[in-house]
Amino acid sequence: NAGVMQNPRHLVRRRGQEARLRCSPMKGHSHVYWYRQLPEEGLKFMVYLQKENIIDESGMPKERFSAEFPKEGPSILRIQQVVRGDSAAYFCASSRPGQGMTEAFFGQGTRLTVV
């Protein structure tokens, strides 16, 4: 859904660099969810955030990955010291409070390529 804005759409990083992926939720949505789609696979849940709070990060890799959703501005998914295996499409979705994914909309994704 065009209402959830992700940028950049495509990102190329060399191994060892940092990747910062941004997600601006739809107007009125204060909950953000990040999913990762590895090549030839379905999407996998990474993290669920509300404004200034991480609600569930059980799908996040233990190292190098972090996410935030500040009071002002977009949600950021940060990957430090990227490796080839981080190459994937990263999608965020947003919803109003209490709706979960039942009424969520996805952005168009950021396709990260690590070279």
Added chain:
Amino acid sequence: AQSVTQPDIHITVSEGASLELRCNYSYGATPYLFWYVQSPGQGLQLLLKYFSGDTLVQGIKGFEAEFKRSQSSFNLRKPSVHWSDAAEYFCAVAVPGSNDYKLSFGAGTTVTVRA
């Protein structure tokens, strides 16, 4: 934990022919069920969803899906396919309740439409 199987990796169908995509899930009770479509280079668009009630669900773009509890299935159908339906289709499930933001996706079915 719930899981989703889409048995068909790739389906080719002629324009105007009918289409059925299979989805089986593993979960002890009735989950929330979703079908998404992903066009090349695009994000995910929700086609339809099932929570409860009538087991035949109508969605956008002429798609419908039928929930069959006895078979743990939620197959997607379209009576007459258009060339613009060429895309990848994902079935997803979520556990009703406080964790319904965690969708589990199948690996997807790629649909090719031939003239």
